[in-house]
Amino acid sequence: MFAAALLCSPVHATETEEDLPPGPGRSETFMFCVACHGLELIKRQSQSRDGWDDLLKLMVTRHGMNALEPDEYKLILDYLAANFPVRSNPGGGWRNPFTN
Numbered sequence: 001m002f003a004a005a006l007l008c009s010p011v012h013a014t015e016t017e018e019d020l021p022p023g024p025g026r027s028e029t030f031m032f033c034v035a036c037h038g039l040e041l042i043k044r045q046s047q048s049r050d051g052w053d054d055l056l057k058l059m060v061t062r063h064g065m066n067a068l069e070p071d072e073y074k075l076i077l078d079y080l081a082a083n084f085p086v087r088s089n090p091g092g093g094w095r096n097p098f099t100n
């Protein structure tokens with residue numbers, strides 16, 4: 001419990017909701033996720049819906065995020081899946097920086 005609180009120092013206090021793409025679920029995503037880390041960590045991810053699902057569960061099981069209510073969970077998951085989907089990336093996880 002305390003470890004999570006310590007991790008959550010508001011070092012990213014300069015970021016605002018507007019730093020995320022607009023859409024339903026944006027405020028909730030901002031409020032829940034920016035407590036512990038910057039938005040860049042989220043914005044540079046690209047995941048399938050299942051991938052985001054796993055990530056949200058990981059935040060709870062590994063990083064001490066409070067579990068979300070089912071309707072909030074769905075809202076945030078929908079938001080993340082819609083705004084940070086898998087980029088066209090036929091080769092799998094690794095992208096050649098020189099061919100993009």
Ligand code: HEC
Binds near residue numbers: 007008041045
């Ligand atoms: C209780 C704290 C906490 C909350 C709340 C939290 N996270 Fe995290 N998250 C972490 C920690 C700790 C890491 C690991 C940080 C690092 O590697 O620098 C992390 C890492 C991540 C990563 C990077 C994973 C990777 O493999 O590189 C993503 C993406 C992420 N979080 C998304 C989210 C999203 C989306 C939310 C909101 C639903 C959220 N986090 C809320 C603590 C939290």
